[in-house]
Amino acid sequence: MKMPTAHRIALLFNGNKIYDRDIIAGIAAYLNTTRVSWDLFLEEDFRCRLPGIERWQGDGIIADFDDPAVCAALANSHLPVVAVGGSYAQDDGYPAGIPYVATDNFKIVKLAYDHLVEAGLSRFACFSLPEADVNRWAQERETAFCALMERDHMRADVYRGVATSAPSWDEAVEQQIAWLNSLEKPVGIIAVSDARARQLLQACMHAGIAVPEQVALIGIDNDPLARMLTRIPLSSVIQGAEEMGRTAAHLLHQMLNGARLAGTRILVPPAGLNVLASTRHQPFQHPQVMQARHFIRQYACQGIKTEQVADYVGVSRSTLEAHFRHELGRSVHDEILHFKLDAAKTLLTREPGQVADVAVRCGFTTVQYMHAVFKRELGCTPREFQLRSRSPQAASP
Amino acid sequence: MSVSSSSHTLCNSRGMRVQVNPHDASLQAWWAPDRYGRLADVLDHAIAKPAGEAAAPHWQCEAASDASLELRLARDGLCVRLRYRLEDNGGLRIDCEAVAIAPARIGLAAPAFNLHGGGMVADHVLRVAADHYLPAAGVTDVAGSAFDFRQPAPLGARLAWPGAQPAGTVGFDHGFCLAADGLLREAARVADPASGRELRFFTTQPRLHLQSDSRRFCLATEALDIACGAATRHTFVYRLGVQDIDAFDISESVSVALNK
Numbered sequence: 001m002k003m004p005t006a007h008r009i010a011l012l013f014n015g016n017k018i019y020d021r022d023i024i025a026g027i028a029a030y031l032n033t034t035r036v037s038w039d040l041f042l043e044e045d046f047r048c049r050l051p052g053i054e055r056w057q058g059d060g061i062i063a064d065f066d067d068p069a070v071c072a073a074l075a076n077s078h079l080p081v082v083a084v085g086g087s088y089a090q091d092d093g094y095p096a097g098i099p100y101v102a103t104d105n106f107k108i109v110k111l112a113y114d115h116l117v118e119a120g121l122s123r124f125a126c127f128s129l130p131e132a133d134v135n136r137w138a139q140e141r142e143t144a145f146c147a148l149m150e151r152d153h154m155r156a157d158v159y160r161g162v163a164t165s166a167p168s169w170d171e172a173v174e175q176q177i178a179w180l181n182s183l184e185k186p187v188g189i190i191a192v193s194d195a196r197a198r199q200l201l202q203a204c205m206h207a208g209i210a211v212p213e214q215v216a217l218i219g220i221d222n223d224p225l226a227r228m229l230t231r232i233p234l235s236s237v238i239q240g241a242e243e244m245g246r247t248a249a250h251l252l253h254q255m256l257n258g259a260r261l262a263g264t265r266i267l268v269p270p271a272g273l274n275v276l277a278s279t280r281h282q283p284f285q286h287p288q289v290m291q292a293r294h295f296i297r298q299y300a301c302q303g304i305k306t307e308q309v310a311d312y313v314g315v316s317r318s319t320l321e322a323h324f325r326h327e328l329g330r331s332v333h334d335e336i337l338h339f340k341l342d343a344a345k346t347l348l349t350r351e352p353g354q355v356a357d358v359a360v361r362c363g364f365t366t367v368q369y370m371h372a373v374f375k376r377e378l379g380c381t382p383r384e385f386q387l388r389s390r391s392p393q394a395a396s397p
Numbered sequence: 398m399s400v401s402s403s404s405h406t407l408c409n410s411r412g413m414r415v416q417v418n419p420h421d422a423s424l425q426a427w428w429a430p431d432r433y434g435r436l437a438d439v440l441d442h443a444i445a446k447p448a449g450e451a452a453a454p455h456w457q458c459e460a461a462s463d464a465s466l467e468l469r470l471a472r473d474g475l476c477v478r479l480r481y482r483l484e485d486n487g488g489l490r491i492d493c494e495a496v497a498i499a500p501a502r503i504g505l506a507a508p509a510f511n512l513h514g515g516g517m518v519a520d521h522v523l524r525v526a527a528d529h530y531l532p533a534a535g536v537t538d539v540a541g542s543a544f545d546f547r548q549p550a551p552l553g554a555r556l557a558w559p560g561a562q563p564a565g566t567v568g569f570d571h572g573f574c575l576a577a578d579g580l581l582r583e584a585a586r587v588a589d590p591a592s593g594r595e596l597r598f599f600t601t602q603p604r605l606h607l608q609s610d611s612r613r614f615c616l617a618t619e620a621l622d623i624a625c626g627a628a629t630r631h632t633f634v635y636r637l638g639v640q641d642i643d644a645f646d647i648s649e650s651v652s653v654a655l656n657k
Contacts, residue, residue, distance in 0.1 A: 029548060034541035107520065111590060118433050222642075238590075238642070243550050247558065253541065254559055266557045269520040271549065272590045274642045275432065 007256055010041040010056065012063035012070050013084075018223045019103075019241050020064060023084055026245020027062065036253055053077070060256055062248045068133045071095060080255040082248045086137035087267050089144070093136070099255070099264040101248045103239045105137060107269045109144035109190060112218045112237050115273055116188030119281040121216055124149065125157040125183055127176075127191040127200050132163070138192040141220070145190060157183065164199065176203035185214040186281065194219035194226035194236055201230050201278065210294035216281040222274050231298045233276035240268040288313050289327045292320060293335065300339035303363040306332040340364060341377060348386040355382045407483035408463050412436065413637070415483050419458045422468050422479055423506035429487065429637040432593025437514030439594065439637065441613040474498035475623065479505075488636035495623040495630075507606075507617030508635070510596055512589035518614050519553025524586045525605065531572035544571060549588070552609055568609035572619065577603035581632050585616050588640045595641075599634040 011027065013020040024042070031038060041058065043049065050073040053061075058079060063070045065085035074081050075095070083095055087102035094100050116124060126145040129138040142158055149156035159179045164172050180203060191197035197219030204211050211217055211232050219226060222236040247266050255261055277297055295312045296304070309332055310317040317332075324332050344362040347353065356367050359382075364370040374382045404425050407415045414436075416426040428436045459467040459478070470477040480492040495503065511518055525546035529536050539545040543561035552569070556562045575584050584605045588595040598605070602618035609615065616635075623629045 114591060261559060266554055268554045269551050270590055271522055272642055
C-alpha cells in the first residue's frame, strides 16, 4: 500500500512557555486523532533560523505571531501560513491576508475582572508590562481592563513597572511595593500574566501586605511553575491554548487541501478559571484575623503553633483566640489544622506518594496524628482517601 | 403531598431546587449554585421541545415527595412511568419504564440550559464522548471536524470553523453516536467558565442530540423506541455541579448497570 506523502510543516513557537506548549499539544492532538500525516519542523532555537524561512522547502507553517520577528519573517511567505496569537481591539493589529487564531484578550480580562467583583472587591488595578513590541498582548489586556473600568465608571489604575532584569531587580521590587502601598485597600489586581502576578505576590510578601485580604491577585496562563513558586496559591485564568492549537491545525489542514481562508479569524475564549487562595477574598474581616490568616496560609505546613501566629500579629494569644472565635467560629489551632488538612488532601489526590511523606510535607508532627485528624474530619484514613480519590468509580453518578 | 398545582418542586440538602411540571413531564426551573454559592435558574425554555412526537399532557402524578416524583402516562396500549429523583450530589436522575402492546416511540421534553443563568452560551465549553456524529445523512467520524468534542471546546469558537455552520443556521442541531451497550454512561459535559457551573449528562441511550443557539443549549437523547411486550427501561441523569479544573476528563469506566 502506498503511504500518503507527508506534508512538511514548521511550527514556530517558543516551547519553553506553557501557553506555547499547550498550543503545540493541541496541534499534536489534532494530528493524533486524524489521519493527517505531517513531518514537523520544531526547533527550540527557531528564532536564529528565521532569516532563511522564506526559502524553506516545506508545505506550510503555523507560527506565533505575538513575536514580531516571526511576523516580519513570514510577511512575504509563499507557503500557506496560519497565525496564532493574541486578539486585538483594533483590526489593524492583525496581519493582513493570513488566517489568524487568537486568544481572546478581552474575554480573558473580563473573566478575571468578573471574578474579582464576585469575590467582593470594589476597587481594581492592573499590573502590566512596559510597552514593547514583544508583548503587545500585555497592552491589549491593559486596554481591555481600561475599557471595562470605563464601562463601569471607575478609574483605571494601571501600573507597567519596569521589565525585570538582574541588576535592576531590587529597584523593580521597591517600585512595585511603592505602587502597592499607594493603592487604596482592599483592591483586586489583575496581572497580565502569571509571571507578572508572581512578582507582585512576592512584593506583597516583602511589604507585609495580606493576600487576598488587602490585595486579591489573579494572573493569566494557569502556569504550574508560577503556582509552584508562590507560597500563596495563585488564582489564574486558563487560556484555551490547546483548542487554539487544534483550530490552527484544522485551518492549515484545510488550506493544504486547497481551501482559501485568508480572511478567517477565530477568537478562542478562555477555558476556565482556577480559583485558589490569592482571590479567596472575604470582605469585612477583623484586621488582626486577616493578618493571622495571611501568616497561617504561608506557614501552616511548616508546623507553626498558635503562639507564633499571635507573635506575628503582635497581640496576646487570648485576644487573637477571641477574635477568631468571634469572626470564624473556630480557634487559631483549628484554622492551622484546616490548612494542613487541605494541603494533605491536595497532595494525596495529585501524587502517588507515601502517606508518611505527605505528613512531613504538610507539617503534621507524626503520621499517627495525621491519621487521627483524617479519621475525625473525613471518616477515613489518608490511604483510603488517596485510593478513593484516584479510583475511576469516584466519577460515577 | 398534593400535586394538583402546575409544578412540583424537588429539593436536595444543598439547597438545589428543580421544578417539574407534572402535567407534561417537563422541567420548568432548576435553581443551582455557581462557584460562589449563588443560585440561579439554569433552564431556558425557548427551544425546549420534545424530540420526536409531541408529548401530550396526559401525565398523572403517582407519588411525590421533596426528593422524588413519579409520573405515569397511559394511552393507546402504551404505559410509561417516569421517576424523577434529585440527589444530594446535584444529579437529577430520570428513570423511564415503558410497556407497549405494539412498538411505539415516545419523546420526552428535553430541558434547554444556560449555565450562566442568562446571556450567551458561546463560551460554554463542551465535551462529548462520541467518536461519530450524524450529519444530514449517514454517520461520520468526528476526527478532524468541528464536531470532535472528545477534548473540551467552546461552542461558539467551534461554530466559527470553516463550514461548521451552514449559512442560514444558528448553532448546533446534531446527533452523536454514543457507546451502545445499554449501560449508564457519561455522554457529555458542559462547563461555563464564568459561573463555574458544570452540567454532566449520563444516559443509557446510544444517541445524543445537541441543539444550541446563541442563548441556550440542549443535551438530550433522541425519541425512545419501546419494543412490544417486555418492559423497556432507560435512565438519564443531568448532574449540575461546579467545575473541577483538574478533572474535566469524561471517565471511560462503566458507572451503573441498567436494570439493577
